[in-house]
Amino acid sequence: DAGITQSPRHKVTETGTPVTLRCHQTENHRYMYWYRQDPGHGLRLIHYSYGVKDTDKGEVSDGYSVSRSKTEDFLLTLESATSSQTSVYFCAISESRATDTQYFGPGTRLTVL
Amino acid sequence: EDQVTQSPEALRLQEGESSSLNCSYTVSGLRGLFWYRQDPGKGPEFLFTLYSAGEEKEKERLKATLTKKESFLHITAPKPEDSATYLCAALRSNDYKLSFGAGTTVTVRA
Numbered sequence: 001d002a003g004i005t006q007s008p009r010h011k012v013t014e015t016g017t018p019v020t021l022r023c024h025q026t027e028n029h030r031y032m033y034w035y036r037q038d039p040g041h042g043l044r045l046i047h048y049s050y051g052v053k054d055t056d057k058g059e060v061s062d063g064y065s066v067s068r069s070k071t072e073d074f075l076l077t078l079e080s081a082t083s084s085q086t087s088v089y090f091c092a093i094s095e096s097r098a099t100d101t102q103y104f105g106p107g108t109r110l111t112v113l
Numbered sequence: 114e115d116q117v118t119q120s121p122e123a124l125r126l127q128e129g130e131s132s133s134l135n136c137s138y139t140v141s142g143l144r145g146l147f148w149y150r151q152d153p154g155k156g157p158e159f160l161f162t163l164y165s166a167g168e169e170k171e172k173e174r175l176k177a178t179l180t181k182k183e184s185f186l187h188i189t190a191p192k193p194e195d196s197a198t199y200l201c202a203a204l205r206s207n208d209y210k211l212s213f214g215a216g217t218t219v220t221v222r223a
Contacts, residue, residue, distance in 0.1 A: 042213030104156035
């Protein structure tokens with residue numbers, strides 16, 4: 001298994017509160033990604049990073065921000081959580097974006113009440 | 114707009130009953146087609162990458178094939194441990210965007 005951990009694994013929070021999810025890798029891969037997975041939808045990209053302090057938006061980035069201060073850590077922040085952000089969030093890593101396989105973490109289940 | 118569609122949504126098989134899953138894609142400039150397996154409560158686990166039409170990859174009871182419009186995942190003589198959701202994803206060549214299908218949930222009964 002790729003060395004990817006996510007924390008917390010489960011979280012319940014209330015609407016309007018800030019939430020930060022953490023992804024940690026031990027593979028020294030350059031690229032890191034945040035996806036959300038909802039029933040009936042495929043995995044959808046929120047943000048990705050191509051190096052320390054280098055990030056870009058994905059297809060569903062509204063309401064989310066990210067930061068990467070170290071190669072191994074990629075943080076996803078919901079500044080003010082809404083019920084529509086209830087989802088399962090997955091972190092992924094890859095060595096390059098062009099052809100390399102993305103390897104996924106175990107996921108964080110977030111419930112916003 | 115890019116689209117990846119998987120069918121059927123769910124598949125119930127008897128142990129030993131071979132079948133195929135379909136992944137049809139409309140992506141402008143396919144760079145690669147990926148298959149993943151996902152168990153309940155876990156992250157997707159990589160199975161195969163296919164890069165060109167006609168390519169085939171095998172792993173145990175699974176074989177993935179690729180044409181210009183679709184990919185198939187064939188499960189031969191499945192066992193209960195093959196029960197999972199199978200995801201396919203298409204990688205676009207111009208910006209390397211990876212688009213996922215919604216998945217096919219396979220249940221294999223003993």
